Amino acid sequence: xxxxxxxxxxxxxxxxxxxxxxxxxxxxxxxxxxxxxxxxxxxxxxxxxxxxxxxxxxxxxxxxxxxxxxxxxxxxxxxxxxxxxxxxxxxxxxxxxxxxxxxxxxxxxxxxxxxxxxxxxxxxxxxxxxxxxxxxxxxxxxxxxxxxxxxxxxxxxxxxxxxxxxxxxxxxxxxxxxxxxxxxxxxxxxxxxxxxxxxxxxxxxxxxxxxxxxxxxxxxxxxxxxxxxxxxxxxxxxxxxxxxxxxxxxxxxxxxxxxxxxxxxxxxxxxxxxxxxxxxxxxxxxxxxxxxxxxxxxxxxxxxxxxxxxxxxxxxxxxxxxxxxxxxxxxxxxxxxxxxxxxxxxxxxxxxxxxxxxxxxxxxxxxxxxxxxxxxxxxxxxxxxxxxxxxxxxxxxxxxxxxxxxxxxxxxxxxxxxxx
Amino acid sequence: xxxxxxxxxxxxxxxxxxxxxxxxxxxxxxxxxxxxxxxxxxxxxxxxxxxxxxxxxxxxxxxxxxxxxxxxxxxxxxxxxxxxxxxxxxxxxxxxxxxxxxxxxxxxxxxxxxxxxxxxxxxxxxxxxxxxxxxxxxxxxxxxxxxxxxxxxxxxxxxxxxxxxxxxxxxxxxxxxxxxxxxxxxxxxxxxxxxxxxxxxxxxxxxxxxxxxxxxxxxxxxxxxxxxxxxxxxxxxxxxxxxxxxxxxxxxxxxxxxxxxxxxxxxxxxxxxxxxxxxxxxxxxxxxxxxxxxxxxxxxxxxxxxxxxxxxxxxxxxxxxxxxxxxxxxxxxxxxxxxxxxxxxxxxxxxxxxxxxxxxxxxxxxxxxxxxxxxxxxxxxxxxxxxxxxxxxxxxxxxxxxxxxxxxxxxxxxxxxxxx
Numbered sequence: 042x043x044x045x046x047x048x049x050x051x052x053x054x055x056x057x058x059x060x061x062x063x064x065x066x067x068x069x070x071x072x073x074x075x076x077x078x079x080x081x082x083x084x085x086x087x088x089x090x091x092x093x094x095x096x097x098x099x100x101x102x103x104x105x106x107x108x109x110x111x112x113x114x115x116x117x118x119x120x121x122x123x124x125x126x127x128x129x130x131x132x133x134x135x136x137x138x139x140x141x142x143x144x145x146x147x148x149x150x151x152x153x154x155x156x157x158x159x160x161x162x163x164x165x166x167x168x169x170x171x172x173x174x175x176x177x178x179x180x181x182x183x184x185x186x187x188x189x190x191x192x193x194x195x196x197x198x199x200x201x202x203x204x205x206x207x208x209x210x211x212x213x214x215x216x217x218x219x220x221x222x223x224x225x226x227x228x229x230x231x232x233x234x235x236x237x238x239x240x241x242x243x244x245x246x247x248x249x250x251x252x253x254x255x256x257x258x259x260x261x262x263x264x265x266x267x268x269x270x271x272x273x274x275x276x277x278x279x280x281x282x283x284x285x286x287x288x289x290x291x292x293x294x295x296x297x298x299x300x301x302x303x304x305x306x307x308x309x310x311x312x313x314x315x316x317x318x319x320x321x322x323x324x325x326x327x328x329x330x331x332x333x334x335x336x337x338x339x340x341x342x343x344x345x346x347x348x349x350x351x352x353x354x355x356x357x358x359x360x361x362x363x364x365x366x367x368x369x370x371x372x373x374x375x376x377x378x379x380x381x382x383x384x385x386x387x388x389x390x391x392x393x394x395x396x397x398x399x400x401x402x403x404x405x406x407x408x409x410x411x412x413x414x415x416x417x418x419x420x421x422x423x424x425x426x427x428x429x430x431x432x433x434x435x436x437x438x439x440x441x442x443x444x445x446x447x448x449x450x451x452x453x454x455x456x457x458x459x460x461x
Numbered sequence: 462x463x464x465x466x467x468x469x470x471x472x473x474x475x476x477x478x479x480x481x482x483x484x485x486x487x488x489x490x491x492x493x494x495x496x497x498x499x500x501x502x503x504x505x506x507x508x509x510x511x512x513x514x515x516x517x518x519x520x521x522x523x524x525x526x527x528x529x530x531x532x533x534x535x536x537x538x539x540x541x542x543x544x545x546x547x548x549x550x551x552x553x554x555x556x557x558x559x560x561x562x563x564x565x566x567x568x569x570x571x572x573x574x575x576x577x578x579x580x581x582x583x584x585x586x587x588x589x590x591x592x593x594x595x596x597x598x599x600x601x602x603x604x605x606x607x608x609x610x611x612x613x614x615x616x617x618x619x620x621x622x623x624x625x626x627x628x629x630x631x632x633x634x635x636x637x638x639x640x641x642x643x644x645x646x647x648x649x650x651x652x653x654x655x656x657x658x659x660x661x662x663x664x665x666x667x668x669x670x671x672x673x674x675x676x677x678x679x680x681x682x683x684x685x686x687x688x689x690x691x692x693x694x695x696x697x698x699x700x701x702x703x704x705x706x707x708x709x710x711x712x713x714x715x716x717x718x719x720x721x722x723x724x725x726x727x728x729x730x731x732x733x734x735x736x737x738x739x740x741x742x743x744x745x746x747x748x749x750x751x752x753x754x755x756x757x758x759x760x761x762x763x764x765x766x767x768x769x770x771x772x773x774x775x776x777x778x779x780x781x782x783x784x785x786x787x788x789x790x791x792x793x794x795x796x797x798x799x800x801x802x803x804x805x806x807x808x809x810x811x812x813x814x815x816x817x818x819x820x821x822x823x824x825x826x827x828x829x830x831x832x833x834x835x836x837x838x839x840x841x842x843x844x845x846x847x848x849x850x851x852x853x854x855x856x857x858x859x860x861x862x863x864x865x866x867x868x869x870x871x872x873x874x875x876x877x878x879x880x881x
Contacts, residue, residue, distance in 0.1 A: 042508055042545050042745075045533060048501035050546050053560065056497045072811040074788050074818030074836060077476045081468035081579055082502065082565055083523070083535070088462055103503070105525030108569045113465060115503070115535075125462050126470050135835050137821060140473065145502055149528045159501055174821040185811065275801035276808040368494045381695035388696040391492040391605065398494030401557060401594040415555050416494060 047150065047158030057362040059161070062190075062341050062348075063143050066163040069186045070141040073178070075165060078140050080122035086112040088121045091325070097291070101148040103158075115147035119164040120294075120321075120336065127168060127334075128326040136169030136332070154346075155310045161341040171319055171333035173265065176298045177272035179335050183313060184273075184281045186339065187302065191354040192347075197312065200285035201300045204316070206263040207289060216247050226289045229254060233287060258286040265298070294318045298335065304347055312347060313339040367417025369458040372399035373409045373434075375425030383424040386431070386449065390422075393453045410434075419458065467570065467578030477782040479581065482610075482761050482768075483563050486583040489606045490561040493598070495585060498560050500542035506532040508541045511745070517711070521568040523578075535567035539584040540714075540741075540756065547588060547754075548746040556589030556752070574766075575730045581761040591739055591753035593685065596718045597692035599755050603733060604693075604701045606759065607722065611774040612767075617732065620705035621720045624736075626683040627709060636667050646709045649674065653707060678706040685718070714738045718755065724767055732767060733759035787837025789878040791856075792819040793829045795845030803844040806851070806869065810842075813873045830854075839878065 044050050051059055067077065086104050104114040116122060119142055131138065142164050150156045165182055167175050180199060187197055204226065211222045228235075228243045232254070235243075240251050266284045273279045290299040297317035304312065315337025323331040348354040370390055374383045383399060390397045398416045400409050406423075413421040413436060422444070423432035429446035444452055464470050471479055487497065506524050524534035536542060539562055551558065562584050570576045585602055587595050600619060607617055624646065631642045648655075648663045652674070655663075660671050686704045693699045710719040717737035724732065735757025743751040768774040790810055794803045803819060810817045818836045820829050826843075833841040833856060842864070843852035849866035864872055 042505065042511065044501050044545075045503060045505060045527075045531065046529075048503060050501070050542075050549075051499040052546065052550060053496035053498050056499050056562075059499070060497065068814075071816050072814065074816060076473035076786050077480065078473050079471040079476050079479070081464050081470065083465060083468060083567070083579065085462065085465060091462065103525075103527060105523075107465075107523060109466075111465065122470075125464075126472065129470075130472060135832065139818075142476075147503070159503065170821050172822055178821060181808075271801075272804065275804035277805075278808075366496050381691075384692065384695035385697075388601075388698075394488075394492065396491050396494060398559075401590050401598060402592055412555065 045158070046152060047156075049157065049159065053366055054362060057365040058345065058358065059341065060365055061358055061361040062345060063161060063163075065189045066141075066143055066186060066339070069189050070163070070165060070182065073139070073182045073185070075139040075141040075182070077142060078123070078126065079142050079144055080116070080119070080126065082116060082145065083113050084116050084122060086114045088125065089114060089117065091121075098148065101150060103147045103149060116144075117146055117148045119144065119146070119162065119338065120318075123164065123166055123336075124322055124325050127322055127332070128330045131168065131322070131330050131332055137175065138166075138168040138332075140168070141165040155343045157342055163339045164336060165315075165338075166334055166336035168322075168334040169332045171297075171317075173268040174272060175335060176265075176317065177269050179315070179337060180269065180282060180300065181273060181276055181278055183300075183302065183315070183337055183339075184278050187281075187312075190344075190348055191357045192351075194280035196305060196347075196351060196354075197281065197302055198305050199282045199300055199302050200288045201266065201269065201282050201298070202284070202286045202288040203263060203265045203298050204289060204295055205297050206261065206265065206286065210257050210261065211249075214249060214253060216249070221247060223293060225249065227291070229287065229289045230291050261286060269298075290314060290316050292316075294321045294324075296320055300337070302339075307347075307350075309347065310343050312343050313337055363417065368396040368398045369418055369420075369456060370395055370397045370453075371409075371413035371416045371418040371421045371436075372397060373406060373413065373421050373423045373425075374400055374403070375406050375409075375423050376428070377403045379424050379426070379428050382428050386422060386424055389449060390453050393450065395453055395456065395458070410436075420456070465578070466572060467576075469577065469579065473786055474782060477785040478765065478778065479761065480785055481778055481781040482765060483581060483583075485609045486561075486563055486606060486759070489609050490583070490585060490602065493559070493602045493605070495559040495561040495602070497562060498543070498546065499562050499564055500536070500539070500546065502536060502565065503533050504536050504542060506534045508545065509534060509537065511541075518568065521570060523567045523569060536564075537566055537568045539564065539566070539582065539758065540738075543584065543586055543756075544742055544745050547742055547752070548750045551588065551742070551750050551752055557595065558586070558588040558752075560588070561585040575763045577762055583759045584756065585735075585758075586754055586756035588742075588754040589752045591717075591737075593688040594692060595755060596685075596737065597689050599735070599757060600689065600702060600720065601693060601696055601698055603720075603722065603735070603757055603759075604698050607701075607732075610764075610768055611777045612771075614700035616725060616767075616771060616774075617701065617722055618725050619702045619720055619722050620708045621686065621689065621702050621718070622704070622706045622708040623683060623685045623718050624709060624715055625717050626681065626685065626706065630677050630681065634669060634673060636669070641667060643713060645669065647711070649707065649709045650711050681706060689718075710734060710736050712736075714741045714744075716740055720757070722759075727767075727770075729767065730763050732763050733757055783837065788816045788818045789838055789840075789876060790815055790817045790873075791829075791833035791836045791838040791841045792817060793826060793833065793841050793843045793845075793854075794820055794823070795826050795829075795843050796848070797823045799844050799846070799848050802848050806842060806844055809869060810873050813870065815873055815876065815878070830856075840876070 098117045102114045107113050216222050295316040296319045299316035301311040301314040317335040319333035348358050372387050387397050421434040431444045433442045433444050518537045522534045527533050636642050715736040716739045719736035721731040721734040737755040739753035792807050807817050841854040851864045853862045853864050
């Protein structure tokens with residue numbers, strides 16, 4: 042009996058790795074003043090049909106009819122859920138609303154590198170501010186999230202573009218109809234994947250040539266990027282961003298800034314992506330809630346692969362994984378007649394927040410020290426026939442000191458251990 | 462467009478409450494040296510059919526056929542998943558294995574108090590030790606988890622029983638066949654719900670009377686409880702447990718100790734429950750992995766209701782919820798020409814781990830201070846025309862002091878703020 046293809050069992054080591062990634066996401070989002078929210082894992086199927094964000098996602102839904110005859114789907118992305126929540130209660134919150142979530146998503150994808158059928162994603166949204174300063178704040182959050190894993194501007198690049206710049210260019214070329222302009226954007230979205238011939242054929246009906254597009258991509262220097270860059274430079278983050286007008290993003294609802302994060306060295310799928318969607322809330326609420334918004338998502342799969350591939354980020358991740366599983370103190374019961382006293386010591390240390398393990402049954406002291414090493418603890422406390430005096434063994438230095446029972450609480454309070 | 466019945470939207474306040482509960486679960490499980498694991502949200506339907514843990518759960522599954530023609534189900538409980546994982550890799554881990562998980566589960570339940578269709582559960586399992594000391598360790602973990610929320614022995618009781626005591630009693634009454642004995646246990650499981658007449662009728666085929674059972678429940682003092690109590694007393698936790706032979710638990714796989722946690726004051730559903738299942742791994746692996754095990758689960762719904770109802774636990778929870786959403790520092794931009802310097806201050810504070818918010822756009826200073834109060838920050842840093850001197854405003858005491866830019870990092874490092 043195995044897990045389903047594309048789904049993961051998280052044994053403790055993999056779970057520690059997952060927690061390192063999600064814990065880092067949460068810490069950085071909180072440092073930017075974002076508040077965490079979440080929604081249901083299962084949603085009405087209509088939530089995805091109505092928004093119709095992309096035919097690709099609709100075709101990958103895990104959808105079914107529940108015991109109450111409702112058409113339902115496992116959530117494939119967060120935006121429809123958060124849009125519903127914002128439409129219901131945006132009035133109750135001060136603007137701008139800054140929300141993030143960390144949750145699993147489900148897509149029936151073909152088995153391929155960087156893709157799973159259940160994956161985790163950090164979603165961050167800033168709602169109620171359409172300024173370039175808001176765009177810069179979101180890019181800074183995205184960059185800081187990457188930096189928190191040890192990724193530098195030599196490792197990753199944020200490729201930044203703006204659909205407004207494209208719309209203006211296309212209008213200048215006579216493509217003024219918005220629906221048609223969006224069709225051109227979906228051709229541009231495939232610029233790096235389709236052949237030149239296929240692209241030419243797709244562009245011809247709009248009176249455009251591939252040369253028109255590549256000229257614009259190579260020479261245009263739209264003003265939005267200067268403002269963004271100045272803001273990021275004030276934070277020392279300008280080295281991460283690069284103007285790249287080839288980025289337009291697949292989803293239909295984007296209206297302004299769009300961006301994707303890539304590995305600078307290796308040709309991987311995008312690590313993260315997002316953009317501005319100033320009309321989505323209004324469109325979904327028939328104009329009742331009209332708030333500009335910008336958001337992005339980072340998945341755990343491509344990011345995790347990258348972190349495991351680079352020596353520095355791998356070392357940082359492995360240290361956090363070890364800390365995340367280690368005990369602080371192992372209590373050795375050297376004299377079985379003192380077991381109740383040992384239980385009292387264990388209880389005291391745990392009540393002070395320490396992570397403590399001990400042998401459940403009578404065991405040789407040498408074997409207990411092997412368990413102590415395996416527990417990841419840096420010290421062992423030996424409870425034996427010298428009670429109420431204990432021994433403190435430093436498990437790395439292999440040194441030993443005495444400790445009186447009365448001094449135990451102070452000793453535990455001052456013990457240096459990794460942050461939880 | 463609403464969420465499905467029985468499913469929850471977690472707006473920031475509800476999410477902070479959820480994180481308080483799950484964060485407390487994680488902290489206490491870690492303090493006992495347990496390691497976190499997780500499994501997939503979606504599993505093969507056969508995982509639940511094979512184990513056949515209870516007809517009730519099978520009837521409540523969210524099950525369907527996926528796009529690859531696989532019969533699948535949203536996980537309704539953790540035990541089948543962790544059993545599969547243990548059977549695959551138990552050999553690689555030192556015994557006893559101490560694992561916990563915090564995950565969402567899905568059951569198509571009738572809408573009723575204390576029940577949702579998606580809920581969170583802490584699952585803890587100790588595998589590879591069949592001793593009374595292991596039983597006591599698990600009860601201590603359960604009790605400490607409750608105490609961490611501020612619940613006392615006046616609030617809750619752990620009702621403890623043992624199926625072995627029942628099996629011995631039933632054998633003495635001539636019910637020696639194990640299948641028949643299990644049938645009697647399922648009658649006992651309904652002792653507090655069925656009428657005396659219905660119970661009598663169900664017991665008659667086994668040659669038992671209701672009086673036989675109530676006599677045993679009221680007078681038996683099986684030895685297992687004395688050993689447990691002594692171990693818990695060494696930790697100061699004996700006041701939480703009560704021998705109560707009416708507890709037998711519904712699931713078929715329990716083989717020894719069984720227990721449930723109840724509110725002492727109010728007639729609620731069980732807050733938590735668990736027991737020993739020494740044969741499950743062997744049964745599921747055709748004898749390949751034969752390890753004794755004991756585990757329990759705590760759901761977030763009944764527990765959350767109880768915590769909200771008691772004044773002390775509610776106050777503790779609300780304080781944690783406020784801390785979980787608050788910023789540490791709000792940076793006021795009093796002079797728009799110093800915005801880039803303000804961004805630098807924001808960046809520095811965040812890089813030191815502080816939670817920092819600031820106005821994205823130019824705004825009146827009085828309005829910025831209102832936003833500062835709303836952010837939950839305890840201090841505001843004012844960046845204005847006195848730069849490189851800043852002002853520190855204590856937002857509670859309403860006092861003001863000067864701070865030089867060079868001293869900012871030291872100031873931030875020493876700032877007293879709630880634990881993250």
